[in-house]
Amino acid sequence: MLALDRVSKTYPNGVQALSRFSAEIRLGEIIAIIGGSGCGKSTLLRAIAGLDRASAGTVTLDNEAIVSPHAKIGIIFQEPRLLPWLSVADNIGFGLADLPAAERREKVARALERVGLAEKAQAWPRELSGGQAQRVAIARALVPQPEVLLLDEPFSALDAFTRRDLQDHLLDLWADTRPTLILVTHDVDEAVVLADRVLVMRPRPGRLFDQIEINLGRPRDRNSPLFENFKRSVLTSLDRSLDRNVPDRDATQGPGQAMWW
Amino acid sequence: MAMISDAPALQQPSEPAESAAAPSRMARYARPILGLLLPLALALGWELVVWLGWSNGRLVPPPSRVFATIAELARSGELVRHVIATLWRVGLGFAFGVIAGTMLGAVSGYWSLARRLLDPTVQALRAIPSLAWVPLFILWLGIFETSKVALIAVGVFFPVYLGVMGAILSVDRKIVEVGRTFRLSGPAMIRRILLPAVLPAYVVSLRVGLGLGWMFVVAAELIGASEGLGYLLLDGQQLGKPAQILAAIVIFAILGKLTDWLIEVAAAPFLRWQDAFGRAKGA
Numbered sequence: 001m002l003a004l005d006r007v008s009k010t011y012p013n014g015v016q017a018l019s020r021f022s023a024e025i026r027l028g029e030i031i032a033i034i035g036g037s038g039c040g041k042s043t044l045l046r047a048i049a050g051l052d053r054a055s056a057g058t059v060t061l062d063n064e065a066i067v068s069p070h071a072k073i074g075i076i077f078q079e080p081r082l083l084p085w086l087s088v089a090d091n092i093g094f095g096l097a098d099l100p101a102a103e104r105r106e107k108v109a110r111a112l113e114r115v116g117l118a119e120k121a122q123a124w125p126r127e128l129s130g131g132q133a134q135r136v137a138i139a140r141a142l143v144p145q146p147e148v149l150l151l152d153e154p155f156s157a158l159d160a161f162t163r164r165d166l167q168d169h170l171l172d173l174w175a176d177t178r179p180t181l182i183l184v185t186h187d188v189d190e191a192v193v194l195a196d197r198v199l200v201m202r203p204r205p206g207r208l209f210d211q212i213e214i215n216l217g218r219p220r221d222r223n224s225p226l227f228e229n230f231k232r233s234v235l236t237s238l239d240r241s242l243d244r245n246v247p248d249r250d251a252t253q254g255p256g257q258a259m260w261w
Numbered sequence: 262m263a264m265i266s267d268a269p270a271l272q273q274p275s276e277p278a279e280s281a282a283a284p285s286r287m288a289r290y291a292r293p294i295l296g297l298l299l300p301l302a303l304a305l306g307w308e309l310v311v312w313l314g315w316s317n318g319r320l321v322p323p324p325s326r327v328f329a330t331i332a333e334l335a336r337s338g339e340l341v342r343h344v345i346a347t348l349w350r351v352g353l354g355f356a357f358g359v360i361a362g363t364m365l366g367a368v369s370g371y372w373s374l375a376r377r378l379l380d381p382t383v384q385a386l387r388a389i390p391s392l393a394w395v396p397l398f399i400l401w402l403g404i405f406e407t408s409k410v411a412l413i414a415v416g417v418f419f420p421v422y423l424g425v426m427g428a429i430l431s432v433d434r435k436i437v438e439v440g441r442t443f444r445l446s447g448p449a450m451i452r453r454i455l456l457p458a459v460l461p462a463y464v465v466s467l468r469v470g471l472g473l474g475w476m477f478v479v480a481a482e483l484i485g486a487s488e489g490l491g492y493l494l495l496d497g498q499q500l501g502k503p504a505q506i507l508a509a510i511v512i513f514a515i516l517g518k519l520t521d522w523l524i525e526v527a528a529a530p531f532l533r534w535q536d537a538f539g540r541a542k543g544a
Contacts, residue, residue: 049442051438051441051442068444069441069442069443069444070444071444074442075442077435077438079435081435081436081438081439083436083439083454083457084534084535085457085458085460085534086534094439094443094453095443097449097453124533124534125534126534
């Protein structure tokens, strides 16, 4: 279990990015963190990854405090961040340097197969499309079999079709070993498609505002009324977190109202 | 120099694939030939002018006389002696300059404390025109090989130092972060992330450094030498043999281009991953 206990982060310039964020996340749970810009969601993710240290509060994974990058925690960034001087296969095997070569090759080959890029094994990263590169990044993060996988707006730079593909693909890969997924996003659709639980954050300073359980079976139908309902409740919560006065979304869309000008 | 000639190649990283097939073979050979047209025409034109007797070609000897001089120097064994002397000086000075520049550049790039301590001094020294060292080097190191090699090493040192330090400082923080998430140790971070990331800029700085090395060997040999291509230049001036001066210049050009090409070829296998290197060069 991943436990966040009153995690706070104040940057040296005095900006308080994160204030007393607490949450408990079960193994295998999929969490989406959503919120307006500047709500500290990336800061939170970097604290969990051990890339930045929290100014106060603790992050613990299975009773072990996280203060630096940990073997059980993987991360996927917004950009693929592949190493341009390594082939696709070597990029995927980057985190497996400690394994004997034969075992590493086998794992890499399996991962390549799994993300559908087997024929690209020897290609350079520059030869990949954006979606392919992000799939390699996903494979690179998953191949050491982390217990927790953090994703920092991983699909936001991709076009809508590729994004959908990769969302489904991610769930498919997740089902293999069922790690904990923590996904930072600003895409409500993405949050509701993927997450078991959506955490809504509120900016200045960043803190937890609301939690919404998405009680929908998988695979989820993006067009079902139930899906729309969950989307609406996340959107409403998001609006409230930003102090926008939208008491009732449906009312604003009433006839005539949209035509007032 | 090297950097300038690479610039156009960098601006067109991905030539469309359709031009890769049949026309490319012609383009690969036709373009260098295109570049040779002007100098060849000028040389032939001048040859003709002298041959027709419109000029005696005494101060500006025609190409045939320059090549005859080279052939004669080669036959007498003089050429090999001078070339070896010059190559030896450049090689030694280049080696020392590269070693010192790489080590100090790496230290300054990696540790900010070292950079604060070291860099202002190095930058101040860099501002001194390197030829200003000549009298001092002669006093300190004598007029023989040591002072010449030292002068060349100084010339090579600065571009390599700056190149290495700048390259390390500009390594993408995002890629370093990838190394951190995989918990690379310090040495592993250097070997697996920093070195490969720095290599392209390093090769460029080596090529710039070598160019300066060739420049400084001439300066060193003009000042006082009994052999070397620079000595041939001076000898040609003092004895009024412009063909010999031009011969030395031609050989300088050939050696400079050749050694630069050697660095490029030696580095190419390590830089195949780059978007622009070599690939767009034929274009």
